[in-house]
Every structure is written in structure tokens, then in C-alpha cells.
Amino acid sequence: DVKVTQSSRYLVKRTGEKVFLECVQDMDHENMFWYRQDPGLGLRLIYFSYDVKMKEKGDIPEGYSVSREKKERFSLILESASTNQTSMYLCASSLEQGLNTGELFFGEGSRLTVL
Amino acid sequence: QQQVKQSPQSLIVQKGGISIINCAYENTAFDYFPWYQQFPGKGPALLIAIRPDVSEKKEGRFTISFNKSAKQFSLHIMDSQPGDSATYFCAASIPHRLAFGKGNQVVVIP
Numbered sequence: 001d002v003k004v005t006q007s008s009r010y011l012v013k014r015t016g017e018k019v020f021l022e023c024v025q026d027m028d029h030e031n032m033f034w035y036r037q038d039p040g041l042g043l044r045l046i047y048f049s050y051d052v053k054m055k056e057k058g059d060i061p062e063g064y065s066v067s068r069e070k071k072e073r074f075s076l077i078l079e080s081a082s083t084n085q086t087s088m089y090l091c092a093s094s095l096e097q098g099l100n101t102g103e104l105f106f107g108e109g110s111r112l113t114v115l
Numbered sequence: 116q117q118q119v120k121q122s123p124q125s126l127i128v129q130k131g132g133i134s135i136i137n138c139a140y141e142n143t144a145f146d147y148f149p150w151y152q153q154f155p156g157k158g159p160a161l162l163i164a165i166r167p168d169v170s171e172k173k174e175g176r177f178t179i180s181f182n183k184s185a186k187q188f189s190l191h192i193m194d195s196q197p198g199d200s201a202t203y204f205c206a207a208s209i210p211h212r213l214a215f216g217k218g219n220q221v222v223v224i225p
Contacts, residue, residue, distance in 0.1 A: 042204060042217035090158055103149065104213060106158030
């Protein structure tokens with residue numbers, strides 16, 4: 001089974017702190033994604049990466065950056081956390097098959113609270 | 116801009132009933148339409164998916180109906196069970212991008 005592991009299930013940070021959310025997948029997938037999930041807004045794409053050291057902005061990249069130094073690891077960085085970044089963050093991966101199948105494998109999420 | 120619109124927002128169904136969730140899209144470039152199921156405390160997981168060259172796909176109690184001309188698709192859960200209580204997301208994809216609907220919370224009461 002594909003496993004996507006997010007290092008922290010729950011985090012509490014203060015406004016202005018730098019926050020790292022780590023994600024590791026064990027199935028050699030090319031694509032990795034960071035989504036944010038908020039009630040009533042569904043899943044919104046922050047950033048994605050289709051190769052090591054490659055990254056693309058999603059729909060809501062402002063206030064976030066990402067890093068992908070190794071194929072299996074994709075990190076989301078909040079340079080200066082703000083209260084409006086309090087949310088559930090979901091990492092996902094997918095296998096590149098030429099044509100996108102749309103099948104994403106998600107981690108269990110990291111719930112971030114910014115005070 | 117909401118690329119995939121999902122309705123209703125929430126649904127309460129009696130055990131044994133049929134749950135129906137509808138989605139609509141605008142971008143005709145979408146070529147793959149999955150549904151994801153999410154239980155509390157878990158990440159979403161792929162439930163069932165369809166491509167636009169077929170009008171219906173069935174897997175067990177779950178069926179997707181697809182209407183290409185109307186740019187709509189729907190999920191039917193037959194014989195709904197309390198274990199089906201979850202949040203359901205429709206989605207539409209083009210290479211490297213997957214647009215999600217806002218989600219629908221389904222509650223199946225015994």
C-alpha cells in the first residue's frame with residue numbers, strides 16, 4: 001500500500017514563527033502536492049511538484065513556499081505564520097503515467113493552529 | 116474561481132436509502148472525474164472515478180453518472196449504510212492539476 005506520512009498531526013505556533021510541515025511518500029511517486037482544507041472551502045492546492053527540485057504554484061501559494069530536495073520528501077514552509085493560516089494541511093502524491101489519472105494518495109493531515 | 120461546483124453541502128439519509136451528490140464543471144479540458152471519500156481524522160481516499168467517454172460506472176453500491184453535454188456528474192450511494200457517513204469530494208483533472216469541489220457531508224442514520 002502507498003503510504004504518505006506527514007510528520008506532525010497537530011501543531012500550535014505563534015504569529016510570526018517559521019513553520020515546517022514535512023511529508024514523505026514511500027512509493028517512488030513523481031508528483032507531490034500540498035493542499036489546505038477548510039470548512040466550506042474544500043481542498044485548495046497550495047503548491048505541487050512533479051520532479052525533484054521542481055515546484056509549481058497552485059491556487060493559493062501566497063504566504064507559503066515548498067522544498068523538494070529528494071523524490072520522496074516534500075516540505076511546506078510558512079515563513080511567517082499568520083492566524084489566517086490556521087488550517088488542516090494535506091500532503092498527497094501520485095504516480096506520473098503520462099496522462100494524469102487524478103488518483104492522489106493523501107496523508108492523514110497536519111492540523112496547524114496559529115495563535 | 117470554483118472550477119467544480121458540488122451540491123448539496125450536506126445530506127442526511129436513512130439507512131438503506133439512496134444518497135445522491137451532484138457536481139458541475141465548466142472546463143471542457145477536464146478528462147478524468149474522481150470521487151474521494153474522507154472519514155474524520157483521515158485524509159481523502161479515492162472511491163471511484165470515471166472518464167468522459169462513458170456515461171456510467173458502478174462499483175459495488177457506488178455509481179457515477181456522467182453527462183458530458185450538461186457538464187455534470189453525480190455520485191449515487193445505493194443502500195446507504197452508517198459506515199458510509201463521511202465527507203465526499205468530487206474532482207476533475209487535467210495533467211498535473213486536480214480541482215476539487217467543496218465537499219459534501221453525508222450522514223446516514225440507522
